Amino acid sequence: MGIEAAAALRRRGRQVTLVHLMDRLIARQLDAVAARALLASLTERGIDCRLNTTLARIDVDSVLSSQGERLPATRVVIAIAVAPEAGLAQAAGLRCQRGVIADGQLRTPDAAISAVGECCEIDGNTFGLLAPCLAQAEVWRSGGRDYYLCGGFLTNGRWHVA
Structure with a gap:
C-alpha cells in the first residue's frame, strides 16, 4: 500500500x-x-x-x-505491513517459524487445525497480500481436493505499481 x-x-x-x-x-x-x-x-x-x-x-x-x-514534508502517509501473530498456534503446540508451518493444502501436523492467511507459512514463505490469502481460502474450502499450493507461490497474486 x-x-x-x-x-x-x-x-x-x-x-x-x-x-x-x-x-x-x-x-x-x-x-x-x-x-x-x-x-x-x-x-x-x-x-x-x-x-x-x-x-x-x-x-x-x-x-x-x-x-x-x-x-x-507537507504530508506524511503511514503504511505499516502486517506480521504473522503465531502466539496462539505456538501455545497449541504447532510448529512456527515466520508463521504457522503448513503444507500446500494448509494442513498443520494437528489434523483439526489449518493455517490460512497472513499467519500461514508454506515452504518458508508468508503472504501479506489479499490475493494469496483468498487463494488459500479456496484451498481450505475445497479440503485440498480442488487446489494445492505448490511451493507456497501463487500465480494470481499481482503487484500493481503503475
Whole structure:
C-alpha cells in the first residue's frame, strides 16, 4: 500500500520520499533481485527511497529520520505491513517459524487445525497480500481436493505499481 501511495503521489507531481524499515522493499514477498528491480523502478520515477530507516519524529513541516536526517514534508502517509501473530498456534503446540508451518493444502501436523492467511507459512514463505490469502481460502474450502499450493507461490497474486 505504501509503495502504491508513493507512486500515485509522484504521478501527481509531488516530491516523494519513501522511508522503509527493512534493507529491501517488500522483503516478505520479494527476493533480493526483485526488490532491487522495484527499487530501481521507483528511483527512475523520481521517488527517493530511504532503506533501513524509520521516522523518529513528525513535525509540522518535516520528519526526522532514525539516522538524524531532517526531511521536508507537507504530508506524511503511514503504511505499516502486517506480521504473522503465531502466539496462539505456538501455545497449541504447532510448529512456527515466520508463521504457522503448513503444507500446500494448509494442513498443520494437528489434523483439526489449518493455517490460512497472513499467519500461514508454506515452504518458508508468508503472504501479506489479499490475493494469496483468498487463494488459500479456496484451498481450505475445497479440503485440498480442488487446489494445492505448490511451493507456497501463487500465480494470481499481482503487484500493481503503475
